[in-house]
Amino acid sequence: MTIAVLLKQVPDTTAKISVSGNRVDEGAVAKWSMSPYDEYALESALQLKESGVGDLVAITAGPARCEKLLRDAAAVGADTLVHVSVDNIGALDSTQVQALLAAAVSKTGANVVFCGKQAADTNSGSTGPGVAEILNAACVTLVSEVSSDGGGFIATRPSAAGQEKVGVNSPCVFAFDKGLTEMRRPNVRGIMMAKKKPVDVWSATDLGVDLGASTVTIEAHSPPAEKPPGQKFEGADSVPTVVSKLRDEANVI
Amino acid sequence: MEITVIAESSGNSLHPITSQLVGAACALGGSPTVVVPGGNGANEAATINGVSKVVSVVGDCFSSFDGGAWASALTPQCNGVVLAGATPNGREIAARIAAKRGIAIVQDATALSGGINITRPIYSGKAVETSSVSGDCVITLRANAFDAAGSGGSAPINIVDQSADVSVAIKEAIAKASERLDVSEADIIISGGRGIGERENFSHLEEVADMIGAAVGASRAVVDEWGMPHSMQVGQTGKTVTPSLYIAVGISGAIQHLAGMRSSKYIVAINKDPDAPIFGVADYGIVSTWEDAIPALKSALAAL
Numbered sequence: 001m002t003i004a005v006l007l008k009q010v011p012d013t014t015a016k017i018s019v020s021g022n023r024v025d026e027g028a029v030a031k032w033s034m035s036p037y038d039e040y041a042l043e044s045a046l047q048l049k050e051s052g053v054g055d056l057v058a059i060t061a062g063p064a065r066c067e068k069l070l071r072d073a074a075a076v077g078a079d080t081l082v083h084v085s086v087d088n089i090g091a092l093d094s095t096q097v098q099a100l101l102a103a104a105v106s107k108t109g110a111n112v113v114f115c116g117k118q119a120a121d122t123n124s125g126s127t128g129p130g131v132a133e134i135l136n137a138a139c140v141t142l143v144s145e146v147s148s149d150g151g152g153f154i155a156t157r158p159s160a161a162g163q164e165k166v167g168v169n170s171p172c173v174f175a176f177d178k179g180l181t182e183m184r185r186p187n188v189r190g191i192m193m194a195k196k197k198p199v200d201v202w203s204a205t206d207l208g209v210d211l212g213a214s215t216v217t218i219e220a221h222s223p224p225a226e227k228p229p230g231q232k233f234e235g236a237d238s239v240p241t242v243v244s245k246l247r248d249e250a251n252v253i
Numbered sequence: 254m255e256i257t258v259i260a261e262s263s264g265n266s267l268h269p270i271t272s273q274l275v276g277a278a279c280a281l282g283g284s285p286t287v288v289v290p291g292g293n294g295a296n297e298a299a300t301i302n303g304v305s306k307v308v309s310v311v312g313d314c315f316s317s318f319d320g321g322a323w324a325s326a327l328t329p330q331c332n333g334v335v336l337a338g339a340t341p342n343g344r345e346i347a348a349r350i351a352a353k354r355g356i357a358i359v360q361d362a363t364a365l366s367g368g369i370n371i372t373r374p375i376y377s378g379k380a381v382e383t384s385s386v387s388g389d390c391v392i393t394l395r396a397n398a399f400d401a402a403g404s405g406g407s408a409p410i411n412i413v414d415q416s417a418d419v420s421v422a423i424k425e426a427i428a429k430a431s432e433r434l435d436v437s438e439a440d441i442i443i444s445g446g447r448g449i450g451e452r453e454n455f456s457h458l459e460e461v462a463d464m465i466g467a468a469v470g471a472s473r474a475v476v477d478e479w480g481m482p483h484s485m486q487v488g489q490t491g492k493t494v495t496p497s498l499y500i501a502v503g504i505s506g507a508i509q510h511l512a513g514m515r516s517s518k519y520i521v522a523i524n525k526d527p528d529a530p531i532f533g534v535a536d537y538g539i540v541s542t543w544e545d546a547i548p549a550l551k552s553a554l555a556a557l
């Protein structure tokens with residue numbers, strides 16, 4: 001069995017996001033990293049692979065800079081690397097992104113997909129369920145753990161009462177929340193091997209996807225609205241003042 | 254404009270987001286159809302002002318959550334522009350309905366205007382995106398960002414029998430460690446960070462929480478280091494919350510924590526370091542140790 005992991009390269013969570021000319025200035029991003037939930041998805045997929053379930057293909061869609069992300073994934077154990085080459089991934093709408101990723105998954109022959117619950121740039125959470133829909137697959141979101149169970153899988157997700165374990169069979173998609181363990185660090189051997197690993201670069205045409213035009217047009221990006229400066233008080237003696245302001249000014253208690 | 258609202262229920266009643274979705278639909282100039290998954294809260298939905306009709310979709314698949322099955326059963330009723338709540342289940346069903354219809358989805362809108370123009374935070378709130386959509390689309394709306402529609406209406410209710418194949422089977426329920434209110438459901442949250450010193454001291458925050466009906470949250474530092482439940486974690490890799498009041502105690506205000514709580518309506522910070530970044534987002538900052546401030550808070554609340 002082949003497990004596909006969808007990995008997105010995003011500005012590191014510590015990176016400052018600046019806006020110039022009505023767009024987020026990607027050139028000013030100091031550091032690009034794997035989206036945090038994707039790291040949990042990858043780690044969990046690696047553990048599943050090590051339990052003998054199958055091999056692991058890492059898939060990313062984005063511009064040339066994303067190759068680094070694939071090498072990072074190879075360094076910790078991804079077997080095959082797929083780069084769906086798209087220059088302006090941010091300008092594509094959800095249907096276009098999902099069509100590309102679903103086609104790439106199909107082309108690798110994978111029938112189990114791991115991804116993040118939401119990417120740190122879009123914060124959407126659309127891709128896992130959307131790809132599942134295209135692949136006619138089951139989807140479990142907000143997963144913290146996945147293990148194999150005979151021919152199927154058991155996943156842990158939150159429920160109204162706490163958590164629950166659910167069973168699904170392939171084809172299926174798991175969208176990860178924070179997992180049980182942080183992503184492992186690569187060792188030197190892993191890093192060396194990853195450098196030599198071939199990357200399959202596929203365009204939309206190679207995938208047989210006719211992207212068409214985006215139906216969502218980005219009009220502008222802007223910095224978040226400045227909050228009016230708050231009021232600051234010294235010492236615990238000020239607590240009663242703050243409490244009465246919360247009641248009379250803010251009306252929240 | 255034809256607009257369909259997907260209701261969200263919690264238990265047998267409607268989640269407050271439903272009325273906000275209707276409010277947003279009416280502001281766009283629509284008189285929406287409200288589709289109620291499993292029928293829970295359909296009668297209540299019919300009383301929301303501005304609703305043209307309620308479609309209660311009932312079927313076996315609604316007895317547990319399988320986004321794929323729910324979307325299959327609901328999609329035939331979801332025409333025109335579809336609005337759902339940007340809640341975990343809402344996002345999943347909405348994404349799946351959009352993919353099924355082959356139309357785009359935009360998640361987590363904080364403002365809408367005619368056309369449709371959509372405003373939403375991106376990069377965890379470090380930037381804001383405005384976009385316009387041509388044709389039908391699915392949009393999820395952030396809780397508490399839109400004015401709720403009033404009640405008093407009496408829309409007709411159609412009941413539609415429609416189930417779908419379920420492929421996510423519940424195997425085992427694992428009970429919550431505590432019976433406390435969840436941060437994603439609370440209107441007031443009091444969160445503690447490393448400055449609280451040790452896990453046991455969270456009991457002081459719980460006492461305050463009990464006085465004002467608040468949920469207790471935590472920074473990642475204490476979730477990771479003191480083994481507190483991840484469900485309490487607020488931030489980039491925890492929950493994004495938008496309560497009316499967020500009280501941060503002994504939390505420095507790292508950018509990843511702010512990502513999860515900066516759009517709270519009012520923020521109170523209690524921190525002994527006057528330069529802690531949390532004061533940058535606080536409406537009311539109190540420079541004090543929690544050891545001094547929490548007892549004072551308890552007596553001030555008791556005196557209300």
Ligand SMILES: Cc1cc2nc3c(=O)[nH]c(=O)nc-3n(C[C@H](O)[C@H](O)[C@H](O)COP(=O)(O)OP(=O)(O)OC[C@H]3O[C@@H](n4cnc5c(N)ncnc54)[C@H](O)[C@@H]3O)c2cc1C
Nearest residue numbers: 446447448472473474488489490491503505525526542543
């Ligand atoms: C990819 C990634 C994702 C992350 N996701 C999250 C996330 O989801 N949520 C999150 O919270 N963090 C997250 N973090 C971690 C974040 O960077 C910080 O490390 C964390 O938020 C710090 O927690 P803290 O404020 O409790 O601790 P600290 O930064 O150690 O701050 C403790 C504060 O307590 C104050 N203090 C000390 N003693 C007292 C006292 N007696 N009374 C009052 N105040 C006192 C101090 O002045 C200080 O400001 C993430 C980090 C990364 C890299």
Ligand SMILES: Nc1ncnc2c1ncn2[C@@H]1O[C@H](COP(=O)(O)O)[C@@H](O)[C@H]1O
Nearest residue numbers: 006007061115116118119124125126127
């Ligand atoms: N361009 C992409 N390349 C690879 N994976 C992606 C891409 N976009 C989204 N994903 C995956 O889908 C998840 C959810 O993304 P989103 O729907 O944008 O919030 C991410 O965490 C990734 O696992």
